[in-house]
Amino acid sequence: MTASAPALSGLFDVAIIGAGVVGCALARRFTLAGARVAVVERAADILDGASKANSAILHTGFDAPPGSLEQACIAQGYEEYLRIHPKLGLPLVSSGALVVAWTEEEEAALPSLVAQAQENGVTDVEMLSHSAMRDAEPGLGPRARSAFRVPREYLIDPWSAPFAYMLQAIENGAKLLRGAEVVGGRHEGHWVLETTRGTVSAALVVNAAGLWGDVIDERLIGRRDFSIRPRKGQFVVYDKSAAALAAHIILPVPNKVTKGVVVCRTAFGNLLVGPTAEDQEEREHATLVPETLEQLRKRGAEILPGLGAHAVTAIYAGLRPATEFKDFQIRSHEGRNYITVGGIRSTGLSAALGIAAHVERLAGLTLDAPSTPVWPTVSNISEYAPRDWEVPGHGGVVCHCEMVTRREVLAALDGPLPARSLAGLKRRTRVTMGRCQGFFCSAELASITAGRLEHDMADRIE
Known part of the structure; x- marks a missing residue:
């Protein structure tokens, strides 16, 4: 196919660049609103970039910066997931989280984190006495000083959710073009995107290209309002026998750079420790580093000493599209029919549905939503439901x-x-x-x- 030949026929209302979790949620949102949607993805399959590796937690956003766009999107995305997961057949594993202080300095920070959670509308957090913390998680290491509980944090399947979003979009008429990198484009009353598989025409373009978001902005609108700084996260996954060691998601006290190392069960019956937070220039590959993984194992054993008796099943790493800004970088470019959705980091899984709703409002399209949309059900791969x-x-x-x-x-x-x-x-x-x-x-x-x-x-x- 030549670059000028149409890859998908006709004029779409919306073309979404990128089929990570955010792109999948956007496709679902716009399709259910009545838009004719095309999704363009450079990889052979969806979720092949930043979305392929995360800790698979549905966050309340209790620790997001109050008043931030990230906090608003997490809150809306969380509530929408709770509404739609039964209809799509998606798992929701109740666990709750404990934010554990391991030093005197971290312990002093807990009251302000509780106040921040309440400001963010997560009002059911509760401080625990030392004995209550030990009762909640008897296996915690001896250095654990104090904690507070966030009851409504959940474990979810990180892949079935975006798969269901894209599947619902496709079942309701959206088109997905895979193996098609966007190499350029022009705006001539409407957008014509040039891809490695041909052209795609659309009235509105939404850039949800993740790790390549700033590059796509440069190619299409000739400017970058942020720069992607890939942040690598390495994980260690323990055998299923280790899952019994933790009833809760065990969270650290976050710092200015990262939420820190988490220990939690997974929806697949394992227990994971991670991620790290390592800035790098490389956007394609997240290299595993044995020394770093060994440090993760040691940190995991400090948090849950019982981990020392359990085998490691897998190790993996992913890249988060961090930028020089702390908040999400979502903006509509006036007069261009173009919206950038960038800087979506570790909370993207929880925030995706909320991001999609926010972008739909920015787009301001007048559409006729289908009266009886299709609701497909995805196959369960969670250990916490029948297989x-x-x-x-x-x-x-x-x-x-x-x-x-x-x-x-x-x-x-x-x-x-x-x-x-x-x-x-x-x-x-x-x-x-x-x-x-x-x-x-x-x-x-x-x-x-x-x-x-x-x-x-x-x-x-x-």
């Missing part, structure tokens, strides 16, 4: 570590939003993500997926 292997006729278990069935793999390769990379298939099913990391199931999986992915597993390119 497909429990239902007869699944065709056998392919991945025994994570109990992923042949039926689940085949379903993920078909339908309106099929997996087109091994990473995408992992995020839809959890296949190869268990103890053996694909050692036992990769051969069978390569056979099942042959000719279905961008790169065949047998080629060892993935």
